[in-house]
Ligand SMILES: NC(=O)C1=CN([C@@H]2O[C@H](COP(=O)(O)OP(=O)(O)OC[C@H]3O[C@@H](n4cnc5c(N)ncnc54)[C@H](OP(=O)(O)O)[C@@H]3O)[C@@H](O)[C@H]2O)C=CC1
């Protein structure tokens with residue numbers, strides 16, 4: 001697999017460069033970053049003290065020209081711009097970026113009619129297993145339990161709640177036969193009144209270098225159940241992304257997620 005990486009000098013981009021270079025069936029085919037990035041013109045593996053022979057560029061076409069798959073962990077507007085070029089060139093995409101609004105998600109779905117795309121808010125096997133556990137828990141604890149999703153991330157994260165927390169909410173809502181849009185409570189402040197039955201609450205913590213923690217609490221009377229996943233390194237996201245790239249190699253156009261990649265559907 002010839003893999004290009006967008007956001008190559010970002011936190012995930014660097015982890016992806018390292019993962020691709022250490023994967024025997026993968027080669028680094030391109031490294032993209034945003035215009036003005038100090039990484040432009042540098043070797044993509046320079047931060048590791050290594051030479052990959054791939055220079056970081058802001059020329060999307062050049063970065064994608066020799067690639068089978070683009071792995072993109074950037075920002076929604078950047079991802080959609082890269083997706084337009086990937087679609088033209090027939091390059092598959094693995095998208096880990098979070099924070100898309102509904103119209104941006106619609107644009108993504110449309111592009112996936114032409115090229116195969118894996119789009120997932122969390123590429124780790126552990127989080128995807130947790131989604132399954134939540135589905136089971138929500139079905140069993142379907143009444144008498146108040147559901148709260150609590151997430152914590154590093155101080156640099158720009159979107160909230162995290163894409164993973166939102167997906168957890170969607171998985172739970174779906175298991176309960178609801179739409180998250182109708183039952184989510186994203187903020188509480190001041191005189192909020194009592195908790196409304198059947199809602200799913202979200203709480204966000206931002207601080208330091210926390211990689212990514214998610215807890216779902218099912219709070220009943222006399223007991224509560226908590227299902228927690230904690231990331232201690234971004235390596236699981238990067239390895240999941242490479243696995244997703246491999247999955248896409250023989251897939252037709254369409255929108256896939258990590259549950260498809262891991263065979264959990
Ligand atoms: N699905 C998953 O498993 C995971 C998803 N994520 C998501 O991935 C995204 C990136 O996270 P992270 O690596 O921590 O972020 P960083 O800010 O560290 O990296 C983002 C990279 O993209 C570049 N960039 C920023 N804006 C644009 C743009 N408009 N167009 C092109 N490139 C751009 C940045 O350049 P510059 O620094 O110069 O601005 C940087 O190189 C986030 O949305 C995050 O939530 C993160 C971890 C796991």
Ligand SMILES: O=C(O)C1=N[C@H](C(=O)O)C[C@H](O)C1
Pocket residue numbers: 098121122153157161162163164165211212213
């Ligand atoms: O920004 C991050 O760091 C992460 N973002 C993803 C999200 O929004 O869920 C995945 C992971 O939690 C790390």
